[in-house]
Amino acid sequence: MGKMFKLIKNEIIKLLKRKSLLVMLLVIAFVAVGAAVLFNYNREIDETSSDEYLVGKWKKEIEDLERFFAPDHYLDNAYADNSTRGKQYRNRSEMLQFLVDNHYSPYDWRYTSGLIQAMFDHKLQMDMNYNYEHHKSEYDRLKALADSDDWKTYYRELAENAEENYLYLHPIAEAEVKDAAWFEYEYRTQNDFRPGEEPWRDQLIESVVSSKISLAYFAQEEYERTHLEYTPPLGRDPAMEKPDLTLKQVAENRKSVADKLAVATYRLEHNVKTDVGSVFGEVPVLSGGKVSPFWECFATSSEFILAIGVLVIIVAGQIVASEFSSGTIKFLLVNPVKRWKIVIAKYVTVILLSVVFTLLLYIASALASLAFFGADALGDVIVRVENGVAWGISPYLAILGNYGWAFVEVLVIATMAFAISSLLRSTAISIGVGLFVYLSGTAIVEVLATFGIDFGRYLLFANMDLPAIVKNVAVFPNQTLPEAIILLTGHMVVFLLTAWDGFVRREI
Amino acid sequence: MDTAVHISKPDVVLNIENLSKYFGKKQVLHDISFQTYAGEVFGFLGPNGAGKTTLIKTVVGHLMADGGSVSICGKTLKKDFEGAMACVGGIIENPEFYKYMSGYDNLLQYARIRGVNDPNRIREVVHRVGLDLRIHDKVGRYSLGMRQRLGVAQAILHRPKLLILDEPTNGLDPAGIKDLRDILKGIAHEEGASVLVSSHLMSEMELMCDRVGVIVGGDLIDVKSVEELVSATATDKSDYIFVTGDGAAVAMLLDFIPDESKTLTEDGDLEIVIPKREEKELLSRINRAVIQAGIDLYSVSPKENKRLEDVFIELTGGEGDVQIG
Numbered sequence: 098m099g100k101m102f103k104l105i106k107n108e109i110i111k112l113l114k115r116k117s118l119l120v121m122l123l124v125i126a127f128v129a130v131g132a133a134v135l136f137n138y139n140r141e142i143d144e145t146s147s148d149e150y151l152v153g154k155w156k157k158e159i160e161d162l163e164r165f166f167a168p169d170h171y172l173d174n175a176y177a178d179n180s181t182r183g184k185q186y187r188n189r190s191e192m193l194q195f196l197v198d199n200h201y202s203p204y205d206w207r208y209t210s211g212l213i214q215a216m217f218d219h220k221l222q223m224d225m226n227y228n229y230e231h232h233k234s235e236y237d238r239l240k241a242l243a244d245s246d247d248w249k250t251y252y253r254e255l256a257e258n259a260e261e262n263y264l265y266l267h268p269i270a271e272a273e274v275k276d277a278a279w280f281e282y283e284y285r286t287q288n289d290f291r292p293g294e295e296p297w298r299d300q301l302i303e304s305v306v307s308s309k310i311s312l313a314y315f316a317q318e319e320y321e322r323t324h325l326e327y328t329p330p331l332g333r334d335p336a337m338e339k340p341d342l343t344l345k346q347v348a349e350n351r352k353s354v355a356d357k358l359a360v361a362t363y364r365l366e367h368n369v370k371t372d373v374g375s376v377f378g379e380v381p382v383l384s385g386g387k388v389s390p391f392w393e394c395f396a397t398s399s400e401f402i403l404a405i406g407v408l409v410i411i412v413a414g415q416i417v418a419s420e421f422s423s424g425t426i427k428f429l430l431v432n433p434v435k436r437w438k439i440v441i442a443k444y445v446t447v448i449l450l451s452v453v454f455t456l457l458l459y460i461a462s463a464l465a466s467l468a469f470f471g472a473d474a475l476g477d478v479i480v481r482v483e484n485g486v487a488w489g490i491s492p493y494l495a496i497l498g499n500y501g502w503a504f505v506e507v508l509v510i511a512t513m514a515f516a517i518s519s520l521l522r523s524t525a526i527s528i529g530v531g532l533f534v535y536l537s538g539t540a541i542v543e544v545l546a547t548f549g550i551d552f553g554r555y556l557l558f559a560n561m562d563l564p565a566i567v568k569n570v571a572v573f574p575n576q577t578l579p580e581a582i583i584l585l586t587g588h589m590v591v592f593l594l595t596a597w598d599g600f601v602r603r604e605i
Numbered sequence: 606m607d608t609a610v611h612i613s614k615p616d617v618v619l620n621i622e623n624l625s626k627y628f629g630k631k632q633v634l635h636d637i638s639f640q641t642y643a644g645e646v647f648g649f650l651g652p653n654g655a656g657k658t659t660l661i662k663t664v665v666g667h668l669m670a671d672g673g674s675v676s677i678c679g680k681t682l683k684k685d686f687e688g689a690m691a692c693v694g695g696i697i698e699n700p701e702f703y704k705y706m707s708g709y710d711n712l713l714q715y716a717r718i719r720g721v722n723d724p725n726r727i728r729e730v731v732h733r734v735g736l737d738l739r740i741h742d743k744v745g746r747y748s749l750g751m752r753q754r755l756g757v758a759q760a761i762l763h764r765p766k767l768l769i770l771d772e773p774t775n776g777l778d779p780a781g782i783k784d785l786r787d788i789l790k791g792i793a794h795e796e797g798a799s800v801l802v803s804s805h806l807m808s809e810m811e812l813m814c815d816r817v818g819v820i821v822g823g824d825l826i827d828v829k830s831v832e833e834l835v836s837a838t839a840t841d842k843s844d845y846i847f848v849t850g851d852g853a854a855v856a857m858l859l860d861f862i863p864d865e866s867k868t869l870t871e872d873g874d875l876e877i878v879i880p881k882r883e884e885k886e887l888l889s890r891i892n893r894a895v896i897q898a899g900i901d902l903y904s905v906s907p908k909e910n911k912r913l914e915d916v917f918i919e920l921t922g923g924e925g926d927v928q929i930g
Contacts, residue, residue: 101717102716103718104718107714107717107718110710110713110714111714112711114705114706115705116705120770157690215718278852313615314900422703423701424698424699424701425701425702426699427667427701428696428700428701428702428715428756428759430665430666430667431665431690431693431694431695431697432690432715432718433686433687433688433689433690433691433693433719434687434690434721435686435687435719451816460916477833544878604667604668605660605667605668
């Protein structure tokens with residue numbers, strides 16, 4: 098074992114001392130940076146959630162509303178000014194102008210919590226002379242709250258009102274109602290999360306609250322279904338109704354709401370800004386939020402493992418053959434080491450190198466994505482949920498997993514190049530054949546599939562993309578994972594036996 | 606031989622029994638058997654294509670024997686390859702190294718596999734082959750002679766019991782050849798290793814080897830000590846070259862020497878064969894006669910190599926091209 102370790106060390110040193118290794122490392126860095134540049138270039142920049150865009154929308158709406166009051170409007174101006182709709186429009190326009198004039202962000206709590214909306218609702222009532230004194234004092238009170246930026250008081254007020262309203266709607270579900278009504282106020286004040294600072298958190302809080310309200314509703318429904326006599330809606334035959342089924346539906350709906358609640362709660366607790374699952378083709382339970390281009394770019398990089406395949410084929414193709422072409426094989430084999438140990442050491446070195454190359458691409462891609470798209474999203478996770486329990490999976494691991502699947506192909510082709518290298522003792526032929534098979538194999542299999550030549554499913558290249566086979570979206574229909582694994586293993590065994598025979602049994 | 610380790614019964618290091626080897630249907634080694642002992646330099650002499658390299662490659666396991674057995678230090682190649690090869694160091698054909706690495710890094714490769722952990726040992730062998738100044742240069746910049754020296758350093762690194770060198774003087778300058786000779790003799794006579802050298806340079810073999818095996822056409826036709834080999838065909842005559850002002854005149858003058866013993870060379874020098882028992886007497890007579898006749902006498906020198914060449918050509922039946930070094 099110690100000897101094997103030393104043989105492998107020797108092989109690694111031989112590789113490290115080559116200048117070509119430096120070139121290979123540069124290629125990896127170049128691929129990682131190039132991929133990020135390409136991604137950045139092709140990226141569609143979505144600005145619909147930026148402050149400028151949203152404020153622009155307000156300004157546009159103000160213009161549209163002002164047109165309603167313009168002298169050349171087709172309605173007579175008296176109508177525009179004095180009708181209820183006219184007053185509503187005027188009020189709306191004033192509110193938007195107020196927001197713009199005060200430089201409120203569309204994410205400002207006074208806007209998102211409805212405080213300003215409520216202010217202007219009161220103002221509208223005042224303008225329409227409906228209980229003027231009451232609305233005036235409410236307007237003033239809210240305006241004072243807005244001016245003093247006292248969100249805690251306002252959110253407390255909201256919670257109190259909500260509790261009252263929900264209790265009226267769902268009197269049975271008292272616990273659920275209180276939970277829903279007070280969640281936001283308590284969560285924010287306990288953690289001192291000022292509303293409007295983190296839009297993603299505000300959205301999640303909203304999801305939690307709406308889920309909790311749904312739960313209160315379900316509790317009420319269940320109670321009514323089980324304890325009160327069920328009255329079908331008017332005009333429907335009571336015999337046709339199946340209260341049991343309805344209860345079942347309630348249970349199902351409750352399950353999906355519970356999942357949603359679990360995801361939102363998990364993300365709030367773990368400060369998960371975005372659910373990156375959509376990058377990996379997962380459909381999030383809760384709308385994931387806008388995924389940072391960091392993750393999209395980093396995840397795309399696993400496709401560039403193709404370049405690693407090329408590098409590994411070059412190394413695998415020369416590692417045996419170059420000993421013959423340089424004549425050093427005669428000196429290598431004067432050592433007290435059985436030949437099979439040398440061939441294994443060389444193969445292990447190729448595998449180690451391909452693993453290292455793959456990890457280097459992974460790290461380089463992460464750094465390149467970081468350099469291009471910043472560190473905002475580093476803590477994001479993929480959130481999964483089952484039976485109301487949510488947990489997070491690191492996207493770093495998920496991307497590494499994708500690298501791992503892509504690595505299967507690299508491994509098989511490297512083994513093939515290694516076998517040719519050992520059999521023919523020619524660097525050029527083994528690299529040439531290896532690259533040809535590697536770069537054209539997939540295309541050949543696809544051509545066979547297009548022409549309906551079914552034996553193509555048994556070719557090596559039809560069986561490399563294991564995730565696609567599992568999802569049954571591989572080149573040929575109904576490919577199965579066990580078949581693919583048997584085929585891959587079979588090929589590997591043939592390659593390794595060939596390499597063995599070429600190196601161990603033949604004379605020098 | 607006087608510096609040889611004195612051992613009552615010499616230890617057999619390499620034992621070859623009935624070794625045969627075919628390339629396809631052609632038999633290239635015929636039933637070869639011989640032994641080499643600790644403390645001796647054994648030379649393989651043979652013309653090109655005689656099977657020297659084939660034999661050496663079979664001994665180190667590069668080629669598989671078709672019959673017979675090879676054992677080194679009592680371990681047979683087939684049963685205990687690693688044990689047997691642990692006793693072997695060698696240069697097979699040309700000294701080839703990883704050109705993009707320094708000589709030192711190349712040596713480290715061998716040190717690692719052979720368990721030589723002492724850096725001083727590497728420095729020691731580098732010094733011994735005289736590569737101290739260039740050892741950290743890339744091998745790609747070495748001359749053939751330097752690579753040959755590095756090859757020797759590699760071969761002796763782990764103090765092998767059996768040192769096998771295939772044509773080791775290739776590419777060495779005269780000083781290098783002498784250095785190599787000293788190293789090999791030192792390793793055999795002082796460190797007690799068995800050294801196996803192949804060559805087609807006869808003078809080299811004579812100066813370097815204790816015993817010589819002559820191989821021709823895949824047959825080992827003779828194994829003898831160098832003295833035995835020379836005396837086997839040695840006559841009771843000595844051969845001298847006289848470089849004088851006028852070779853023909855001198856030949857006429859020496860009437861006491863029979864005509865068949867006198868030959869004029871192409872350079873006009875005179876070659877004279879005289880019986881060994883009258884050697885001194887006849888030499889002084891010739892000298893005196895030449896000087897008295899007033900002919901210039903520039904030099905008188907014994908012609909030695911002629912004899913070993915004769916031995917060789919006689920043994921090999923005149924086939925093959927043999928260089929006289």
